[in-house]
Amino acid sequence: MTTGELSARLRAPAMGPKRNMPAWGWLVIIAAGLAVVSVIRMFSGATNLTSAGAVEAAIAAAVPIALAGLSGLWSERAGVVNIGLEGMMILGTFGAGWAGYQWGPWAGVFFGVVCGALGGLLMGVAAITFGVDHIIAGVAVNIVAPGITLFLSELLFTNAPGGGQRQSPPVGDVTKITVPGVSSWLGAVEDKRWFFVSDLAGIVRGMTTQLSLLSVLAAVLIAVSGFVIWRTRFGLRLRSCGEAPYAAESLGVNVIRYKYIAMTVSGSMAGLGGAFLVVGLKFQDGQTRGLGFIGLASMIFGNWRPGGLAMGAALFGYTDGVRLYDPDNMAMHAVVLLLAVAMVVVAAMQLKQGNRMVAASGLIIAMLAAWWYFSTDQVPRQLTVAAPYVITLIVMALASQRLRMPKADGLIYRKGGLE
């Protein structure tokens, strides 16, 4: 009974109006969004907005972000704020590079996960056992991790064939799936440049061509994590550690143990994210480029939920993917227009809810973006790099007040202590 009550308490606040929307509602929203993108593609002539190449690049960009977000989800649901996941990701890149070039990509993935998990445990010792402020512990991990990896890479890779002081020898790639037949057929549809249909074909083709098994694994992990954290007894207890650790303790939950488990899984996910960057390429110093932080942001944007974080990762991955696969430098220009349209929609929604200030800010951003689009021919290359970060900021600014983090997230827990 008691756990049932706890569960009711834990679920109740998360039940917003959003949760009551049926599945087809989401489909309608996604279809409408795609229609808007399609109109903008036709208007601006930037075919890369929904080309298969851009979607492939977007998936490759989104997966490490999603895994970093998943890493944050595990730790924060257990009440540990994890900005150290960037460091754990870096450890993962090293592990993957070291094992990957010697014993193949899957060994690399495995050791990337192990190294990430070690990073998670290291942070766990500081944040859980010694009760150091979580952000401080995370910063410390972020300082230690690059130091260790650089030291080890200089030690182990300098004399390896094809390696260097700051990079490992090349690592092979995991299997990539291309659904036979479908790809070329969809490509034909994509080239017709029809409204909506061609866009859908491009996206589906991007998702079925050269899809890395690791991407599939990441998608599975997100679903499995969601199930484990929300639908199992173990997950309920884990979440109770993040919401009300002292209440959980009084019910016999070993909070410290759950937090350690969460940190280990969190580190593993971040390590896997790091390994994803290495596999098919090689370990390089500075490879993570702050992706861990973006992952963390996408998890917050996703309201500490697996579906939300996947959406967030897809959004940032898409912006990054379009930028990377943009030979004629037109797509990012079209993204500015897309931003303007999205802001108008957001402003309308906010106005309906009575948030006049937010609606006005949204409209101002929309007008600025529209003005920028129509007064220029392209966005300077150097600035397009910032797009995912700017969009993160805007999205957070517009959405953050609806978000609800685990209640005891970031608080120091001491066994038998007082709340």
Place this chain on the structure above:
Amino acid sequence: MKRFSMRRLLLGAAGPATALVGAAIIIVALLLAAGHNPIDAFVAMGGALSDPSVVTSAINQTTVFYLSAVAVAIGFKMNLFNIGVDGQYRLAAMVAAAFAGMTAMSSLPGPIRIALTLLVAMAVGAIWSGIAGWLRVTRGVSEVISTIMLNSISTAIIAFLLTPDMWAVQKGYNVSTRPITAGGRAPNFDIGSGTPLFSMILLGVLVGVAYWFLLNRTVFGFSLRATGMSETAAVASGISVKKMMLYAMLLSGAVAGLVGMPELLNGSAGSYSLNFQTGIGFTGIAIALLGRNHPVGIVFAAALWSFLASSSNALQSVNIPKEMVAIMQGVIVLLVVIAYEIVRRATVVLEQRDVARQLDISTGSEIAV
């Protein structure tokens, strides 16, 4: 009471001391594991510090680290994590360099040029951190996330502005802002060590004193500390927490804007280029933690950091990767924060025992800590 303060002093020193000893043990173990002789390493690092030129540049670098750590510490004092000092100082240095390099500036007297440059840098830093502060106050966006995003955005903006089409000039393979002409640079002190001593050390001292004064002698500083210690208590005593947050972020950003100034105004290049030091903002976080946000504590932490960094090249001469120093720094930070926490808990236990004894309760073992 005297015994009390003696104990506090000992406990205060115990944290950093145990951390340093612990770090030394870990480093020795690492060196041995990697097949190096730890004694060689320490002799080489110590040897580097007997070179006056190395020491002078380490002191110069200490100033840079100090400014960055103070910028971080202002935020820390009220539980604001300004991870964005890095972006703030780089953007500020770039804009200030472009401003100071303008031909129109050459006609002004030197001191005014320097003052204007510093002002521009502070303003840019404050604006950039102000965005994060404003988002936090009005929209509740975590400053940790927003400042990290702003770091990346500033990198892109700098890359955009630092092109010959915009504010930069091409010099061989390097791109830089227009170099500041002689009158606009700050003088250096020649102390005969082969490396000039930066006059901007005085700026560091000034900022340190101002920081101390602000924290301990003004209403603003009191409110800042009060908000950091207990937000609810601060609200109850009439402090506007939102206002304090915004001010603290602006102030932190303004100080962050100064971080690049020693290199810009004292350095040999006199411009912002691709070679400009990066990553000082993150170092500042570590140093602020190490120095416990204390104006004097940060001096020691910054000096330690800087001397470790300048002795790293000496390690290469005994065939040890200089990244060893990065590990040392990381291990020290991690151990220091852990040691501080243990010492804090020990202090609490001891104080509770004292109170219990004074209240004439037999033992303090039943009091929850």
